[in-house]
Amino acid sequence: MSALTVITAVAELRRLLDERRKRGETIGLVPTMGALHEGHLSLVRAACDECACAVVSVYVNPTQFAPHEDFQRYPRNLDYDLQLLKPVGNVLVFAPTDAEMYPAGFQTTVEVTKLGLGWEGELRPMHFRGVATVVLKLFTAADADYAYFGQKDYQQLRVVEQMARDLNLRTVIRACPIARDPDGLAMSSRNRYLTSEERTRGLALSRALEIVGEMTARGETNSAELEAALRDVLASAGLKSDYAVVVDRETLQPMAQLTRPAVALVAARVGKTRLIDNMLLDAKHLVV
Amino acid sequence: MSALTVITAVAELRRLLDERRKRGETIGLVPTMGALHEGHLSLVRAACDECACAVVSVYVNPTQFAPHEDFQRYPRNLDYDLQLLKPVGNVLVFAPTDAEMYPAGFQTTVEVTKLGLGWEGELRPMHFRGVATVVLKLFTAADADYAYFGQKDYQQLRVVEQMARDLNLRTVIRACPIARDPDGLAMSSRNRYLTSEERTRGLALSRALEIVGEMTARGETNSAELEAALRDVLASAGLKSDYAVVVDRETLQPMAQLTRPAVALVAARVGKTRLIDNMLLDAKHLVV
Numbered sequence: 366m367s368a369l370t371v372i373t374a375v376a377e378l379r380r381l382l383d384e385r386r387k388r389g390e391t392i393g394l395v396p397t398m399g400a401l402h403e404g405h406l407s408l409v410r411a412a413c414d415e416c417a418c419a420v421v422s423v424y425v426n427p428t429q430f431a432p433h434e435d436f437q438r439y440p441r442n443l444d445y446d447l448q449l450l451k452p453v454g455n456v457l458v459f460a461p462t463d464a465e466m467y468p469a470g471f472q473t474t475v476e477v478t479k480l481g482l483g484w485e486g487e488l489r490p491m492h493f494r495g496v497a498t499v500v501l502k503l504f505t506a507a508d509a510d511y512a513y514f515g516q517k518d519y520q521q522l523r524v525v526e527q528m529a530r531d532l533n534l535r536t537v538i539r540a541c542p543i544a545r546d547p548d549g550l551a552m553s554s555r556n557r558y559l560t561s562e563e564r565t566r567g568l569a570l571s572r573a574l575e576i577v578g579e580m581t582a583r584g585e586t587n588s589a590e591l592e593a594a595l596r597d598v599l600a601s602a603g604l605k606s607d608y609a610v611v612v613d614r615e616t617l618q619p620m621a622q623l624t625r626p627a628v629a630l631v632a633a634r635v636g637k638t639r640l641i642d643n644m645l646l647d648a649k650h651l652v653v
Numbered sequence: 654m655s656a657l658t659v660i661t662a663v664a665e666l667r668r669l670l671d672e673r674r675k676r677g678e679t680i681g682l683v684p685t686m687g688a689l690h691e692g693h694l695s696l697v698r699a700a701c702d703e704c705a706c707a708v709v710s711v712y713v714n715p716t717q718f719a720p721h722e723d724f725q726r727y728p729r730n731l732d733y734d735l736q737l738l739k740p741v742g743n744v745l746v747f748a749p750t751d752a753e754m755y756p757a758g759f760q761t762t763v764e765v766t767k768l769g770l771g772w773e774g775e776l777r778p779m780h781f782r783g784v785a786t787v788v789l790k791l792f793t794a795a796d797a798d799y800a801y802f803g804q805k806d807y808q809q810l811r812v813v814e815q816m817a818r819d820l821n822l823r824t825v826i827r828a829c830p831i832a833r834d835p836d837g838l839a840m841s842s843r844n845r846y847l848t849s850e851e852r853t854r855g856l857a858l859s860r861a862l863e864i865v866g867e868m869t870a871r872g873e874t875n876s877a878e879l880e881a882a883l884r885d886v887l888a889s890a891g892l893k894s895d896y897a898v899v900v901d902r903e904t905l906q907p908m909a910q911l912t913r914p915a916v917a918l919v920a921a922r923v924g925k926t927r928l929i930d931n932m933l934l935d936a937k938h939l940v941v
Contacts, residue, residue: 470815471819472815473763473816473819474763474764475761475820477761478762480760502821505821505822531760531761531790533790
């Protein structure tokens with residue numbers, strides 16, 4: 366176990382990575398907001414497996430939170446995050462300040478217009494603009510060969526993939542599977558907000574997805590049927606869903622029948638905490 | 654005089670430039686919309702002087718034109734542009750198609766929110782969003798060390814400078830002086846739209862700027878006085894200005910007194926053609 370290098374300035378990160386690049390090292394970036402859990406660590410392991418140099422950014426980005434959201438109480442504990450990272454590998458940690466990321470006069474925004482509109486984007490209107498902007502800044506700072514994102518935030522993943530394609534970014538996006546607790550709950554930094562009773566009710570999200578996954582595998586291709594099943598499971602746990610939909614996996618647009626690869630997206634509020642989860646749906650008979 | 658290499662695909666440009674970079678060559682980018690004139694060529698010369706490898710992009714970007722503007726009739730003649738470039742140096746020409754720059758599904762936009770709002774931005778609401786987006790795409794495609802922009806489009810220059818700073822781009826922006834015809838008219842691809850009579854009237858823009866430049870050098874620091882002088886000269890040539898202002902050189906915000914470095918910006922319609930011009934103002938006594 367070696368000590369981790371923590372970098373706080375873009376210029377310093379760039380200088381260090383330029384050296385690594387000159388030595389022929391491949392660079393992998395794992396953007397996080399800290400409050401690390403096993404889901405993040407699986408991304409860091411993927412980066413360490415594929416790249417000689419793994420960079421983990423730890424930055425709670427203010428521009429992706431709305432004024433009423435949990436920016437202030439979002440869990441921050443860099444020392445604890447570093448303890449979790451140490452056993453994983455010899456990573457570089459980039460933990461910039463707000464002044465470093467958004468200096469006085471900052472005014473540039475990046476927006477992925479269609480993919481960022483619905484679902485989370487409808488409930489959190491400025492969210493994906495904040496995400497796209499900060500991710501682009503992290504990409505340009507690290508100039509990474511690969512960047513690792515969890516599939517848990519599926520719409521975010523699609524927004525980032527589309528941005529990378531549209532802007533000719535040389536960074537290749539790696540989508541990594543959702544990490545789940547043994548009971549099925551998708552791991553999230555926000556799970557620590559849940560009381561034990563809320564946590565039990567929150568299991569309805571993954572259970573609902575499991576059920577439509579099985580329905581699809583058995584041959585159900587009607588989105589309305591699948592969406593009704595999602596809502597039934599959530600309702601039976603007393604959860605009101607923000608959305609529970611089956612949509613095109615690329616465009617996130619509704620599809621009446623599963624004639625193309627699909628994804629089921631669910632979001633629900635449990636107490637004061639919003640949970641989201643999703644599952645890729647592969648209709649058995651589907652000709653892709 | 655050697656033959657110029659014309660590249661049409663981002664991937665091919667990237668491959669070629671990666672090779673040059675590996676050989677230790679510095680890369681300079683000159684973004685243009687073609688219809689080259691001596692102003693562009695001065696940028697290309699600056700790039701050739703500073704960089705081992707100069708890339709000139711020739712692309713009439715549709716997203717920076719409003720529906721009623723001159724996108725369709727904007728002059729396009731790549732062969733003629735190549736003839737002008739040949740004597741300047743052994744440059745790479747990047748001339749992509751619309752499908753290469755904006756493939757199906759393209760949906761990402763970049764916006765410099767404050768600097769892009771007023772002046773040209775007020776008259777051409779989507780203009781700077783289109784400019785910022787295409788310039789960022791050219792920057793990521795070429796990954797240039799330096800990019801050369803004419804000061805003639807002063808607000809565009811500031812938008813690009815701010816974007817580069819905000820997004821941590823490693824490309825350094827070089828601002829180059831306005832190229833003028835012997836009679837003072839700022840060179841522009843759109844000057845070829847002018848009739849001989851319109852061209853004569855259009856000289857009022859540079860004449861107005863010369864006059865406020867002299868007033869400032871003599872000690873005038875009141876913006877209202879300077880702006881009145883600008884409007885007087887334009888009006889006496891029968892031109893109605895879209896704007897004729899003295900503003901902060903960095904923020905482009907109005908300033909009552911020239912207590913900071915300023916720039917005079919003018920825009921006027923001559924017949925069907927819009928002309929813009931500007932001049933940096935340095936008050937003699939100004940403590941910077």
